[in-house]
Amino acid sequence: MNNFKLLASIMIPLVLLCSGCTKKRDLSIKELQISVPQKVKGMDPIFANDRYSSNEIARVYEGLLEYHYLKRPYTLVPNLASEMPKVSADGLTYTFKIMPGVFFHDDVAFSNGKGRELVAEDFVYSIKRLADPKLQSTGWWILDGKVKGLNDWREANSGKETVDYSQEVEGVKAVDKYTLQFKLSREFPQFLYSLAMPFTFVVAKEVVEHYGKEFLNHPVGTGAFVLNKFDQSNKITYTKNPNFRDKFYPSNATEDFKSQGYLADAGKKLPLVDKVVVNVIIENQPRWLNFQKGNLDYIGIPKDNFDSAVTPSNGISDELQKKGIELLITPSLDVTYTAFNHDNVLFQNVYLRRAMSLAYNVEKSNELFYNNTAMPAQSIVPPGIAGHMDSYKNPFVGPNLDEAKKLLAKAGYRDGKGLPEITYDCPNSTVSRQTGEFFRKRMAEIGIKIRVIQNPWPELQKKITNRTVMMYGIAWGADYPDAENFLQLLYGPNKAPGANGSGYNNDEFNKLFALSSRMQDSPERTALYEKLNRMAAESVPIIYGVHRQTYLLKHGWVKNFVNTDFESGIEKYMNIDLELKKKALEKL
Amino acid sequence: MVPILLGTCFIIFVLFNMVAGDPTQLLLGKHATAKQMLELKRELGLDRPFFAQYLDIVKSAFTFDFGRSWSTKQEIIEMIKIGAMPSLTVSIPAFILSTIVSIAVSLIVSFFRGGKLDRIMVFACVAMMSISSLAYILFAQKFLAYELGLFEISGYEPGFPYFIPYILLPVLIWVVLNLGPDVRFYRTIILDEIYQDYVRTARAKGLSEKMILFKHVLKNAMIPIITYVVIQIPFLILGALLIESFFGIPGLGGITLNAINSSDFPVIRAMTVLSAVAYIIFSVITDVLYTLVDPRVRLK
Numbered sequence: 001m002n003n004f005k006l007l008a009s010i011m012i013p014l015v016l017l018c019s020g021c022t023k024k025r026d027l028s029i030k031e032l033q034i035s036v037p038q039k040v041k042g043m044d045p046i047f048a049n050d051r052y053s054s055n056e057i058a059r060v061y062e063g064l065l066e067y068h069y070l071k072r073p074y075t076l077v078p079n080l081a082s083e084m085p086k087v088s089a090d091g092l093t094y095t096f097k098i099m100p101g102v103f104f105h106d107d108v109a110f111s112n113g114k115g116r117e118l119v120a121e122d123f124v125y126s127i128k129r130l131a132d133p134k135l136q137s138t139g140w141w142i143l144d145g146k147v148k149g150l151n152d153w154r155e156a157n158s159g160k161e162t163v164d165y166s167q168e169v170e171g172v173k174a175v176d177k178y179t180l181q182f183k184l185s186r187e188f189p190q191f192l193y194s195l196a197m198p199f200t201f202v203v204a205k206e207v208v209e210h211y212g213k214e215f216l217n218h219p220v221g222t223g224a225f226v227l228n229k230f231d232q233s234n235k236i237t238y239t240k241n242p243n244f245r246d247k248f249y250p251s252n253a254t255e256d257f258k259s260q261g262y263l264a265d266a267g268k269k270l271p272l273v274d275k276v277v278v279n280v281i282i283e284n285q286p287r288w289l290n291f292q293k294g295n296l297d298y299i300g301i302p303k304d305n306f307d308s309a310v311t312p313s314n315g316i317s318d319e320l321q322k323k324g325i326e327l328l329i330t331p332s333l334d335v336t337y338t339a340f341n342h343d344n345v346l347f348q349n350v351y352l353r354r355a356m357s358l359a360y361n362v363e364k365s366n367e368l369f370y371n372n373t374a375m376p377a378q379s380i381v382p383p384g385i386a387g388h389m390d391s392y393k394n395p396f397v398g399p400n401l402d403e404a405k406k407l408l409a410k411a412g413y414r415d416g417k418g419l420p421e422i423t424y425d426c427p428n429s430t431v432s433r434q435t436g437e438f439f440r441k442r443m444a445e446i447g448i449k450i451r452v453i454q455n456p457w458p459e460l461q462k463k464i465t466n467r468t469v470m471m472y473g474i475a476w477g478a479d480y481p482d483a484e485n486f487l488q489l490l491y492g493p494n495k496a497p498g499a500n501g502s503g504y505n506n507d508e509f510n511k512l513f514a515l516s517s518r519m520q521d522s523p524e525r526t527a528l529y530e531k532l533n534r535m536a537a538e539s540v541p542i543i544y545g546v547h548r549q550t551y552l553l554k555h556g557w558v559k560n561f562v563n564t565d566f567e568s569g570i571e572k573y574m575n576i577d578l579e580l581k582k583k584a585l586e587k588l
Numbered sequence: 589m590v591p592i593l594l595g596t597c598f599i600i601f602v603l604f605n606m607v608a609g610d611p612t613q614l615l616l617g618k619h620a621t622a623k624q625m626l627e628l629k630r631e632l633g634l635d636r637p638f639f640a641q642y643l644d645i646v647k648s649a650f651t652f653d654f655g656r657s658w659s660t661k662q663e664i665i666e667m668i669k670i671g672a673m674p675s676l677t678v679s680i681p682a683f684i685l686s687t688i689v690s691i692a693v694s695l696i697v698s699f700f701r702g703g704k705l706d707r708i709m710v711f712a713c714v715a716m717m718s719i720s721s722l723a724y725i726l727f728a729q730k731f732l733a734y735e736l737g738l739f740e741i742s743g744y745e746p747g748f749p750y751f752i753p754y755i756l757l758p759v760l761i762w763v764v765l766n767l768g769p770d771v772r773f774y775r776t777i778i779l780d781e782i783y784q785d786y787v788r789t790a791r792a793k794g795l796s797e798k799m800i801l802f803k804h805v806l807k808n809a810m811i812p813i814i815t816y817v818v819i820q821i822p823f824l825i826l827g828a829l830l831i832e833s834f835f836g837i838p839g840l841g842g843i844t845l846n847a848i849n850s851s852d853f854p855v856i857r858a859m860t861v862l863s864a865v866a867y868i869i870f871s872v873i874t875d876v877l878y879t880l881v882d883p884r885v886r887l888k
Contacts, residue, residue, distance in 0.1 A: 038846075039660075039842065039846055041659065041660045041661070042660055042661050042662060044661070047661065049616075049617040050617075133627060133631075134631065136616070136624070136627060136628045136631050138615070138616055138617045140624065141619035141620075141621070141624075142619075144621070144624075158627065159630075213656070213661075213663075214663075216661050216662075217662070231670075231746070231838060232660070232662075233670075233671070233838035233842055233843070234674075234743075234744055234746075234836070234838035235743075235744075279743065279836070280836065280838070281742060281836050282833050282836070282842070283742075283833055283834045285726060285729060285730070285834065286729060286741050286742035286834060286835070286836060289729065289730065289733070289734040289741045289742075290741050290742060292734070293734065293741060295741070456849075456851075457614065457849070458610075458611060458613070458614045458851040461613045461614055462610055462613070465610075465613060476618075497613055497620050497621060497622050497625060498619070498620075498621060499618060499619060
């Protein structure tokens with residue numbers, strides 16, 4: 001008994017101490033709590049080449065254009081530009097009017113610590129930074145060879161100790177305080193998408209110079225939120241920009257958004273929340289548990305929790321529904337595929353490629369690796385953008401073992417005889433290994449021997465660049481919503497280390513692609529995209545996998561949440577119903 | 589110390605400059621071009637002669653100026669300073685507690701050696717060691733933090749006392765995880781001493797078992813205990829990878845893992861050099877401590 005008392009006297013205070021130690025929530029302000037699954041790099045727009053960094057950058061910085069929050073297909077609208085640009089008849093000159101009265105956040109880098117007004121010259125400086133050879137931006141590709149004189153400027157400053165920003169570039173000029181002009185060296189209709197990407201978001205020269213190499217930790221933009229605390233491996237906190245210009249929640253939307261009540265906050269001044277807290281949570285379990293406790297407002301469903309969250313009919317489970325949690329399913333602009341190395345003579349045999357494609361069971365792979373949530377890809381362009389053909393069925397997408405065997409025989413390798421062992425390279429994650437094994441088994445069904453090789457990601461990239469792979473599994477996500485961004489994966493001159501890792505090089509395809517890439521958006525261009533997409537399907541330059549879908553869960557108190565492929569800066573549109581949150585938290 | 593450091597630097601250099609792949613494509617992303625990769629190589633100094641690159645590593649080992657991360661562009665020494673504190677706030681209390689608890693338990697089971705308690709403890713230690721550390725973490729996080737709400741699920745607030753709620757569960761798990769191997773190790777050492785002649789003599793002189801155990805046996809068992817304890821200290825700075833990752837502790841474990849995944853050579857180099865330096869320093873400290881606990885040992 002005495003022992004029991006002793007134990008109780010130790011344990012009870014300990015438990016009380018622990019209980020008292022858990023943090024209490026502040027429900028007096030609208031605080032958006034979100035999570036990211038990896039550490040966030042610095043916050044310099046010119047290095048925004050991963051999703052997580054670019055999202056953080058876009059809370060603080062802004063660009064000339066943005067995607068309309070409530071319109072699909074994705075539509076560009078002015079952001080810091082006061083209107084859409086005037087494009088010259090030859091499609092080479094783009095003239096923008098900059099919105100007057102936009103101010104940078106207050107910061108010590110400015111005189112008196114007050115943010116100064118944004119002017120056209122700031123964009124000229126920001127574009128030059130993107131091209132600066134000393135900085136080696138990860139976003140240089142979006143303007144490489146496209147803006148008149150910019151490559152020459154980069155070349156002229158390459159290898160120099162200091163880069164000369166005062167040297168004029170013909171292709172990017174501030175005509176006056178509020179007028180910015182771009183001159184392109186060739187027609188590039190996707191240019192406007194570049195101006196909605198975080199790489200081209202505007203920075204102030206004095207801030208860059210004030211912080212020097214530490215600039216990436218001191219973001220000062222014109223955006224809706226001001227960085228309050230930046231701990232890139234733990235927590236990033238933003239507060240509402242008190243001087244944010246008069247920007248309002250959209251008053252128009254496409255029908256599906258309207259019908260779902262997304263216009264309830266129409267016309268309200270942005271941002272709608274007071275604070276955004278980004279929590280770095282690497283592992284799935286803590287992210288899942290924190291969401292269920294109400295510590296996070298929305299999350300992507302971890303693979304291991306998928307079955308407990310989503311019913312076979314794509315609905316939300318009863319348990320989560322009772323907690324007021326909602327499910328959002330959105331198609332992603334992406335494609336997964338298995339690439340052939342076209343430098344290898346073996347894969348120049350179209351019958352072999354077709355046979356392998358038909359032997360691959362994409363439906364089963366969808367079931368095994370994506371919980372049947374993805375859409376089997378018929379070609380390279382995903383649904384949701386011009387060039388995708390909804391009703392098109394690729395005759396060489398498997399499974400069709402009988403036809404695969406016939407084609408294999410036609411290729412000269414009846415039952416796989418005479419074919420060497422083919423290597424399949426993949427990253428060294430568990431899922432990649434399982435995908436590789438699945439591929440091996442499917443090919444074995446028609447007599448093709450596959451050896452799966454796992455590689456660290458840099459090693460796989462090196463092998464692709466050096467052309468030492470035979471086949472490899474990979475995925476591509478859209479940089480912008482245009483078929484060109486997918487079709488270029490098969491454009492010969494883009495061969496690795498460019499985006500065309502397979503090295504597919506078809507003269508006819510190259511010619512048509514080059515033609516389409518100069519055309520403005522039009523029915524003719526869409527027809528050409530479709531033709532290219534069909535060619536990409538039928539010559540089987542790669543084995544198509546799936547177009548994935550994103551499954552997200554959010555608490556009912558989060559309003560106006562839209563899942564998008566281009567999520568930069570979306571938090572300013574989101575809202576929180578505090579009353580609903582208080583009630584819901586009692587149940588969690 | 590200097591030859592060991594030079595050797596370490598050489599191994600790091602060979603591993604990363606001659607064996608590992610070209611990091612430029614990974615750093616530039618999916619749109620990298622051959623030209624840009626070459627330019628980046630030049631900017632990073634990877635086109636310089638091997639000897640100059642080796643000298644850079646040696647220099648950084650002595651000056652601790654590791655430059656900037658290739659991947660995040662952050663100052664590496666700052667990353668280490670920022671990451672070391674969260675790692676230490678978990679690892680130091682956990683290490684001290686687990687050492688004290690393990691030694692105490694070992695002394696108790698040694699006191700009751702051969703008895704029921706001893707057998708149960710040995711069995712429990714083996715059982716505890718057989719379970720994966722991940723199982724402890726997942727279980728504790730789900731039931732103690734999520735279901736019972738006794739602890740924070742994950743997260744970290746810098747500064748005292750704000751970090752305390754966040755380290756309680758990681759520390760508890762660390763102690764439990766170490767209990768099995770530590771108790772087995774300390775018990776073996778203590779039992780080894782217990783059967784020595786001087787213990788028999790002490791018993792013959794009429795000293796109590798408690799006195800023998802705590803005053804004589806423990807003191808004589810200190811050399812292997814010190815070796816075991818002190819040599820673990822350098823690794824405390826590096827943090828516990830799994831615990832940090834699951835509990836969202838922004839420590840050095842995560843920094844290292846991130847660097848490996850992104851081929852961030854300067855960060856991996858810095859962490860390797862730091863571990864080597866810390867290991868050497870604490871090896872020397874161990875030798876010095878031997879002389880304190882056993883006057884027969886002399887440093888030459």
